[in-house]
Amino acid sequence: MSVAEKKPRVIEPDSLIGKRIPKMDAPEKASGRTRYIHDINLSGQLYGRILRSARIHALIKSIDTSAARALPGVHVVITAADIPDQRPIGVARDHFPLKVGRVRSQRDEIAAVAAESEEIAEAALKLIRVVYEDLPVISDPEEAIKPGAALIHPEPHGADGTHLHLKQGTSIAHKGKPDNIAMTFDYVHGDVIQGEAESDVVIEDTFRLHYVTHCCMGVSGMIAEFDASGNLLMYSNTQVPFLHKREFAEYLNMDPARIRIIQPPIGGGFGSKLDIYPFEVICLYLARAAKRPVKMLFTREEEFLASPTRQPVLLTLRSGCKKDGTLTFRQVHTLHDNGAYTSWGATTPFVMMQTFSSLYRVPHCDYHTAAVYTNNPYAGSFRGYGNLQATFAIEQHMDMLAERIGMDSLAFRLKNAQDSGETTGQGMVFKSCGFKDCINTAAQRSDYTRKFKENEVNRSRPGNIRRGIGMASMLHVGGGAKIYPSDGCGTILKMDDFANVTLITGASEIGQGSETVLSQLVCEELGLPISAITVVNNDTAITPWDVGVHASRTTFIAGNSAIGAAKKAKTKILAVAAKKYECAESDLDLRGGFVIKASSGEVVVELSKLLRNLHFQDKAELVMTTFYYEPPSVHQDKGFKGDVSAAYAWGAQVVEVEVDTDTGRVRMTKVTGAHDVGRVLNRLGIEGQIEGGVVMGQGYALTEELLIENGVMKNPNFRDYKLVTAPEIPEMDISFIESMDGEGPQGAKGVGEAPAICVAAATANAICNATGVRMFELPFTPEKVYRALHGQTPKLYWKPWRADQ
């Protein structure tokens, strides 16, 4: 074959977007080779354990650690008295890692030990003697809010204005509370009184949402080590390494620049690693005192007792509509059980109010909430962040209002559903909105309307199995959430001589598969196969700043950031190629590892060769770029108004159930979901996220509940805290609505939290469709459903609490 005859090689266009790309770390994980925190051991490491309170609410009269200190193999024993510079931690800076003077819940940390082995540390804890003086226990938020209730945080009360307990450290003054109210939120748009006057139908109900917890399969843990110069190295699974560096520094009274956080692969997150918890700070104290690395791991029981929970909520909702199906107003009061301390759970109203104000068009909306201190476990952030609770109430009321005006519940939803282009009463602007498509798709694919009617008719048939179908919809931020002044993420990208890319991103991988999606976005931009990329995302000494993994933001924010860096690299490469091959940059493109002619796909040069040429020349150059992406969202004003996210995710789910009226057992048979995800980037990954979320929602609806009695957790184990197991899962039919968000990376929006949100609400509607009985209280355990079916459940009513009353 002569040179003249040789056809130029042509690379056909191909795309990674929308494909089923396996997670990059899956082969390691499937071989048991991945090293989680639990699997990392440093030489010279000691084992830390924590002594927790034996009482729920009590004064600590004395602590005697002498026997524990004397035990062979024990290096350090610490109590609050040993850490004179302790500072209060948490979202409201309302507790010390090691409790001072008083314990307020079962989990409270009293002392800690670092020893040669876990067994020795455990034995040492048993030798610590604590004398308590019991105080009255408040475990019911309704009691806690009553005037004259015993105070959980009575400080400050000293004559000189300083408080009794939170006085160590001091630079951050804890204000103390004259009552048990930890936080309040009041949101208003329109005028609900006017809205009510315009209504033909008004209904009011109280809903009760229960305690559940994350149950990450990998228990919490960390390793801390101070080097000879006092620099701190932490192995931690925090979702927020950069912000937490500063916080840890504050708690340790040290320079944040001297802290480095490495995040090993995580055994599940779901929001649980958003806050700093006492055990982490205690582990640092131990390492500082012992001058040795200290590893601390929870047992499963401890994980139950001392991890954050989803926030339990008592909620009274008053809603109205006109006969023609137009929603008129919505008035909401909620009481949140904050537990003994304040973590992110207290701030879930941020998200709840979005659902109340903006999921449907409501001209008038009032939302008032108080999170109150009790002696219960304290609530943190958990996938969905308040939205499961809000949606549970709203979506039941949608069915109830529709029934009252004799309108089809699907038509009623569609009539009030938001559309793209709308700005809501709360100031959210819906640029891309596939909400109606979601509702229609879920309804059609599940044959909702026909089944709904058929089930109603079948209620009176003989037999003990009743079928039901129910729908619920949701809105959640899908383009980050500007809760801090910045919601950005940084990327560093470098290419080597072989056209391999290293993507260094600030966005942590917490099991959600962000690493793979970011790789796809970069490789798509640079025309490379997914095998050509390495991601570095777990070391604050290397990675650029990111605000943290929360609010379903990583795909959107880190994705845009990664694309930005890749685009810059591409521009540079094409410029070099254009110069070398004497053509316009716009005539060229990158594809399949080659520089090609954009029009024909003809190969111009192998990318690696071009990069080597660039590198090994007189004026050597490398392709390395950086990018920082800040979404065009705004920080909310004092009235919580403003377009807080760059994009919003929508969804609708239809749940089908079989209720056994002999036993009250509810079997979830099918979930049909339709989610507006902007665009599907990795089909395998997003299906997995949705399916996992649906089943988590199933557990919330049917089986999971932390039973707390007088502050004592009755079921801190998987035996009686029931996660869904494989045989229980429903058939799942998931559709994706691709609304192609203009700002999103390749059109995508964040959906990590979305799938769990609707399930409980839709299940409640399905049970009602099956049996005619409304369930106002979660979870729908057999006994609870059986009682409701037999009229054994008193009507729940909570009189709204008002700050001005």
Added chain:
Amino acid sequence: MTEPKHYFAPTSLDQAVECLKDGDVTILAGGTDLTPQSQSGKLRIKQTLMNIRRVPELTGITLEGDEIRIGALTTITEIMENALVKQHFPVLVEACDHFASDQIRNVATLGGNICNASPAGDTLIPLLVLDASVELASMPEATLYRHSMPLSTFFVGPGKTRRSLCELVTGVRIRVPGPNHIAHFHKLGTRPALDISTISIGIAGTLKEGILSNVRVAFGAVAPTPVRASQTEKALEGQRLDAVTIGKVAGIARDEVKPIDDVRATAWYRKEMIHNITKRMLSHVAQA
């Protein structure tokens, strides 16, 4: 946790019972109860930990005359897969199918389930309605002594049995049922298995021309031990299973049990379920 002073893994029944002589011995079979109980401190391991897993006399399922003997070390999986059991005691297979998880079924032993004496023990209900007896061995003098007792008298409280400290449970014996024998088991929980029964019910008897005789009814998780329901049995004995009888018997069953409230259910719900499930099971028997 207390630490044993000796560990012993006998390889014959004689060695095992001899070791038991001084009584200060904790017996280890599959360990699925012993491990969590000793690690949580609920159970103290005694001077000697004796692992009986290597004692051949404790294994196997055999037909001996008109009885089937199931060795104490037989695992739940082995029971489920055994041809003799499948043929003669499908009710036992049914119960095993609702037992824990595959991993646990693979090691949990029948002897362990019996000796652990949980009111919710899943094999115990079918064994009770099959009139099983427990085989025990000891060595009071120099030679092996065996005897057996009806399972219905074996349990005295949660975790407590009539087994003396020097005795080893070697197996159970069940008479092969005659013609027209029926036996059913129901476990109420939210999962197919890996769930502690909220309640469980076993019903057996001879069904001839619509009339039930030799009735055995047992309930799990409604009393400190698994129990036979004598009043319910009496009410059913010799009766034709029509709707009226079934309704009446279900009511008697509900009144007969005295369950407690716990994290899994209230006493009220348990009583309701005894009523509803007894009724459902009897209706199925009547229809079959």
Added chain:
Amino acid sequence: MLLKHDIEFTLNGVKRQVSVDVTTNTLAMLRDVIGLTGTKYGCGEGECGACTIQVDGVSLNSCLMFAVDCDGRDVTTIEGLANDSKADALREAFVEHGAVQCGFCTPGMIMQADHLLHKHPHADADSVKRGIEGNLCRCTGYKKIVDAIVAVDGAVK
């Protein structure tokens, strides 16, 4: 002091001797004494399956097994399976079907699935679900795990 006992057993095809505390469980022995960390601790009580291994060809929860009981037996952990080409199809199916998210349940899931497939090479979705009822997964919702295990049937032939 703690009573120690010497045992000898086959671990992933290799004979070895260890001296273990009599009350230690097999999970702790594997992870802390021997240093094989692929087998995971999820609950220590038999409820989660993260610690699943195979002993003499059957799957079990290593957290419920006294380490001394390994004496004379044939123990396989995920590390052993990872080097066994017969299990390639299973591991690949987990990867390709998206059955792995955080991956913490994965070693136990694979050990159990391998046992299941040995017993029932053509298990359908329902029997696979029952087969892994002792393995909790908080991330995936199980569907892709079930898909992966069912798919191995086709892949092996």
